[in-house]
Amino acid sequence: MSDGAPQIVSGIEAMRGVGAVRVQGFWTDAWSRVLKRKQAIFGIAWISTVAFFAVFAPLIANAHPLLVQVLGADGAVVETRWPLFSNLSPTDLLLLLGTVLGAIWLLAKLPLPRSLRLGVLIAATAQAGLSVIICAGLADWLSDSDRGDWVKQLNNSWDPLPWVCAASVSLLMGLLVTIAPTFDKWRWRAVVLLIVALATTLAIAPRWSPRLTNFETYINMERAGKVRAVYTLVPWSPEFVRSDLVAVPPGTRVGDRALDLAGTSVGERRMILGSDAIGGDVLSQMMWACRLSISIGLVSTGIALSIGVTMGSLMGYFGGKVDLLLYRVVEIFMAIPVLFLLIVAAGVLPRNTYVMMAIIGCVSWTGAARFTRAEFLKLRGQDFVQAARAVGLPLRSVLFRHMLPNGVTPVLVDASFAVAAAILAEATLSYLGLGPDGQASWGKLLASATAATGTFVWWLAIFPGAAIFLSVLSYNLLGEALRDAIDPKLRKAAH
Numbered sequence: 172m173s174d175g176a177p178q179i180v181s182g183i184e185a186m187r188g189v190g191a192v193r194v195q196g197f198w199t200d201a202w203s204r205v206l207k208r209k210q211a212i213f214g215i216a217w218i219s220t221v222a223f224f225a226v227f228a229p230l231i232a233n234a235h236p237l238l239v240q241v242l243g244a245d246g247a248v249v250e251t252r253w254p255l256f257s258n259l260s261p262t263d264l265l266l267l268l269g270t271v272l273g274a275i276w277l278l279a280k281l282p283l284p285r286s287l288r289l290g291v292l293i294a295a296t297a298q299a300g301l302s303v304i305i306c307a308g309l310a311d312w313l314s315d316s317d318r319g320d321w322v323k324q325l326n327n328s329w330d331p332l333p334w335v336c337a338a339s340v341s342l343l344m345g346l347l348v349t350i351a352p353t354f355d356k357w358r359w360r361a362v363v364l365l366i367v368a369l370a371t372t373l374a375i376a377p378r379w380s381p382r383l384t385n386f387e388t389y390i391n392m393e394r395a396g397k398v399r400a401v402y403t404l405v406p407w408s409p410e411f412v413r414s415d416l417v418a419v420p421p422g423t424r425v426g427d428r429a430l431d432l433a434g435t436s437v438g439e440r441r442m443i444l445g446s447d448a449i450g451g452d453v454l455s456q457m458m459w460a461c462r463l464s465i466s467i468g469l470v471s472t473g474i475a476l477s478i479g480v481t482m483g484s485l486m487g488y489f490g491g492k493v494d495l496l497l498y499r500v501v502e503i504f505m506a507i508p509v510l511f512l513l514i515v516a517a518g519v520l521p522r523n524t525y526v527m528m529a530i531i532g533c534v535s536w537t538g539a540a541r542f543t544r545a546e547f548l549k550l551r552g553q554d555f556v557q558a559a560r561a562v563g564l565p566l567r568s569v570l571f572r573h574m575l576p577n578g579v580t581p582v583l584v585d586a587s588f589a590v591a592a593a594i595l596a597e598a599t600l601s602y603l604g605l606g607p608d609g610q611a612s613w614g615k616l617l618a619s620a621t622a623a624t625g626t627f628v629w630w631l632a633i634f635p636g637a638a639i640f641l642s643v644l645s646y647n648l649l650g651e652a653l654r655d656a657i658d659p660k661l662r663k664a665a666h
Contacts (some may be wrong), residue, residue: 211652214645221642225462226270229263230255232405234386240399244437248399249255254389255403261306261374265299266462268370287353287380295353295367300470301344302371304525306337310379333379334372341368341375386411406440407452409459409611414450418628421453445630448619456611457634464642465611466591467528474532476586479539480579480658484570486540487547487578494544499609505537509596517605524607527600531593538581538589546578580657587650591643598639613638 196410205211224231235258241250273292277285313332345364354360386408392398416425421444444453482501486494513530520526550556553575600606603615615633620631 202658205649205652206314208652208655210648214648214652217641217645218649221461221465221638224458225465226266227454228458228462229259230267232407232452232458233403234321234389234401234406234408234411237403238401239389242397242399259378261303261371261378264374264378265303265371268374269296269299289352290351291363292482294348295363297351298341298348298364298367299342299371301347302337302341302368303375305340305344306375306379309336309340314410333376337372337375337379338368362607405443405452405455405458407442407455409451409456411455412449412451412610413446416442416446416450418448418631419446419450421630444634445628447616447631448628453630453634454464455614456616457613457638459611460613460616460635460638463524463607463612464594464597464638465525467531467595468646470528471531471535471593472586472589474528475536475589476539476582476608477536478533479536480543480575480582483543483582484538484542484547484575487544488551488566488570488574490548490551498544501537501540504534507534509534510599513596513600514603514605517600522605522608525609527597527607531596535589535592538585542581542585543575546581547574550574550578584654584657587646587653591646591650594639594642594646 233255235255237253237255239252239254240248241252243249273296276292277288281288310333342364347369349357349360349364353363389398389400393400413425419425419442421442423442423445425440425442442452442454444457447453449458482497486497486501491613509531512534513527516526530542547570556574558575564573595614596615597606598617601612602618604615604618606612606615616631617634617639620628
């Protein structure tokens with residue numbers, strides 16, 4: 172086209188490539204269609220915002236001072252400390268490190284396919300996440316007062332214990348994750364295993380014991396003139412509560428109660444979104460709750476996809492009696508009400524995030540299994556599948572290397588709706604008071620709008636309610652846009 176008029180191209184010029192349009196890949200074309208929809212852009216923007224606060228909330232909203240300068244008798248600075256960074260948990264550190272390095276790993280121009288780099292990143296994330304979960308449970312078990320004397324003696328007297336436990340667990344989880352088809356050569360898989368194990372060990376071992384949670388210690392030391400403290404943008408943590416600040420409206424400036432009684436003042440803090448029914452800052456809890464929301468959605472959906480894709484591929488590939496038997500299992504799980512199962516589990520099992528992730532993931536895989544089964548039933552008669560079987564490739568390679576990439580599209584669309592359902596299930600449980608203990612949650616904030624104060628507190632209903640609504644809406648909008656972009660029938664109807 173030239174100035175609105177069609178340009179005439181001769182046959183010879185066409186053979187030379189004049190006027191040819193470069194063909195885009197399937198996913199490139201699909202994402203370009205998704206990004207043309209305003210609803211999808213809004214959903215991606217909100218999900219990105221939630222993900223940002225899920226990673227950087229410890230650096231933005233924290234009652235630990237960013238910088239503490241210890242003062243001598245003459246008022247001179249004798250020591251400088253960084254309490255905020257020293258009190259970060261292993262999860263905080265690994266999330267920050269993984270986000271920064273993972274973005275560089277994916278966006279840098281390297282002679283490796285981006286799909287391979289994404290697979291390596293997922294495997295490294297699984298290794299680090301499993302290591303943190305197991306080490307946290309191991310630390311709780313060793314510190315339990317009901318354990319034997321030899322456990323107490325070992326825990327109290329052997330200083331290298333955290334390093335040995337963290338390194339052993341990290342290496343063991345790395346060996347488990349190396350079965351993932353990332354690099355073809357085991358040498359490169361071993362390199363990734365060792366790097367992730369080293370980073371995980373350095374993050375877990377120095378933070379084996381619980382950290383300081385008495386945040387008013389800093390304020391008392393500052394009042395006594397012993398230190399000067401510099402705080403981050405939102406100087407509140409979800410665990411920092413004050414009984415004298417129950418249901419404070421948004422925008423209120425508050426001072427320290429000990430300082431107010433003494434008639435002096437070191438400084439004031441603003442509660443931008445007010446406080447909840449027990450005197451905790453709402454804004455800091457809203458930021459920290461992003462981590463619970465997005466982790467519940469992504470991890471539980473990842474578990475569901477792993478189980479569903481495996482079951483669906485076996486049903487679709489073999490068919491016959493295998494399909495008949497396994498589909499009965501699918502129907503059994505389809506009949507299980509997820510919410511009621513979560514309520515029962517909250518009463519008999521430990522109320523933590525990992526149990527909730529496992530239950531949601533192990534029950535909500537039926538949709539992925541049915542979509543994968545339908546795709547594999549269509550693909551198993553294709554020529555490339557028959558060729559793979561004819562050359563003697565193992566079943567794992569035929570299913571997951573050749574057939575799955577050609578039939579995974581509907582599963583990925585369904586995954587976006589599954590993430591929204593998992594977020595809604597967690598918010599419902601937290602609203603009922605059955606969510607994870609000791610963690611900020613949008614549902615818990617929403618429940619405190621009337622539960623403890625006896626009167627309706629509007630900011631405790633609007634802000635967390637809007638966050639839940641926008642998160643579920645964003646995933647649904649993204650799923651609908653992706654479904655429309657990859658469905659050839661819908662594309663043809665649009666034209």
